[in-house]
Amino acid sequence: MNIKPQFGDALEAHHKRLDVDRYGEVYIVGDVHGSREILERLLRELELGDDDLVVFVGDLVRKGPDSPGVIDLVREDPRLVSVRGNNEQKIVRGDKNPDWLRDGDREYFESLPIAISFDDVIIVHGGIDPQRSLADHTVEELLTMRSPHGDGYDGPFWYDDYDGPHRVFFGHTVHDHPVEREHAVGLDTGCVYGGTLTAYDYRNDEFLSVEAKTHEERANSKIVSPV
Numbered sequence: 001m002n003i004k005p006q007f008g009d010a011l012e013a014h015h016k017r018l019d020v021d022r023y024g025e026v027y028i029v030g031d032v033h034g035s036r037e038i039l040e041r042l043l044r045e046l047e048l049g050d051d052d053l054v055v056f057v058g059d060l061v062r063k064g065p066d067s068p069g070v071i072d073l074v075r076e077d078p079r080l081v082s083v084r085g086n087n088e089q090k091i092v093r094g095d096k097n098p099d100w101l102r103d104g105d106r107e108y109f110e111s112l113p114i115a116i117s118f119d120d121v122i123i124v125h126g127g128i129d130p131q132r133s134l135a136d137h138t139v140e141e142l143l144t145m146r147s148p149h150g151d152g153y154d155g156p157f158w159y160d161d162y163d164g165p166h167r168v169f170f171g172h173t174v175h176d177h178p179v180e181r182e183h184a185v186g187l188d189t190g191c192v193y194g195g196t197l198t199a200y201d202y203r204n205d206e207f208l209s210v211e212a213k214t215h216e217e218r219a220n221s222k223i224v225s226p227v
Contacts, residue, residue, distance in 0.1 A: 001120040003165055008135040011142070014114035016081075023053040026202040028123060030057055030178075030187030031085065031171040034064025036073060038197045038212045045208060046199060048079055054199075055116055057171035058085025058125035058143070063192045064215045067100050075108060084112035085125040086143045086172065114139050120165065121202075126172045127184070130162040146173050153222050159184035169200065174218065178207050179226045186226065193218040 007015050020026055027046055032039050048054065060074060060082055061067035074080045088109035090096040116123045126145035129137065141148075150156045157173065164183040171188040178198050179186030191197040194214030200207055 003120045005115070005117050005122050005134050005166060007115065008137070011114060011134075011137065011139060014084075014139065016113040016116045018053075018116060018118040020053070020118045020202075022051075024049050024051040026052070027054045028057065028169045028185070028187060028200045028202060029054055030189055030198045031059040031174075031191060032056065032061075032064070032070050032197065033059055033087070033192035033215075034061050034067035034070055035191050035197065035212060035215065036064075036066040036069035038191055038210060039070060039073065042197050042199060042208075042210045045210060050079075052079055054080045055123055055169075056080070056082035057123060057169060057187055058083045058112075059087045059171055059188075060085065061091075062087040062096070062098065067098070068102060068105070071105060071108065081116065082112055083116050083123055083125055084109060084114055084143065088112060089140075089143050114142055117166075120167050121169060122166045123169045125170065127158040127170045128162060128166075128168055129158060144172065145170075153224065155224075157224070159186065173224060174222060175224045175226050177226070178209075180207075190218070190223060192216055193223070195223075 060070050092110050124142045126143050129148045145158050147155050147157050167183050169185045174188050174190045187198050189196045189198045191212040192215045196209035198209040
């Protein structure tokens with residue numbers, strides 16, 4: 001199924017449409033948060049070929065020990081692409097100026113699309129409000145969506161009521177295992193909080209995860225167990 005999303009004009013300028021027929025294996029990977037060692041281990045597990053593709057759901061940086069290393073790994077390999085996460089956005093806006101930030105890093109984050117799509121898939125960092133059209137969403141909403149008609153980590157979460165037509169892959173909200181719904185797949189499994197770093201194999205419809213390390217503590221109330 002090939003359903004191109006219809007964003008508003010402002011968002012369409014930050015949308016990248018891919019033709020996945022050009023690629024071999026296609027993987028979508030959760031929030032890395034500066035954990036280069038864990039990312040390298042996952043990429044070894046994937047055994048990427050020259051024509052394979054990996055799409056990240058954003059939040060490549062911050063909280064973990066080696067954000068510059070993650071940036072360089074993704075930026076220098078044409079098989080690796082990412083949408084922008086809210087942690088990149090904080091740096092783009094100037095809200096955060098970490099001491100590891102180098103010349104060109106902020107410009108790289110600003111170049112990242114807010115949404116990547118192919119077939120009937122949309123990849124965004126946060127999610128989509130099921131009660132509104134795509135054209136009515138702002139950049140910030142797609143980056144930070146969690147429970148638009150609820151209360152943060154208490155839910156209900158946007159994907160609880162989302163029924164398509166697109167299949168949305170997202171990060172941002174930390175889960176103790178991947179969210180797997182017909183129209184929503186959540187891939188932030190707490191890499192930087194001692195959970196796992198998770199990839200979804202698009203061709204074979206399966207998950208692959210590697211164990212991670214605890215670089216930052218997180219309250220259990222902010223780790224969701226999807227039903």
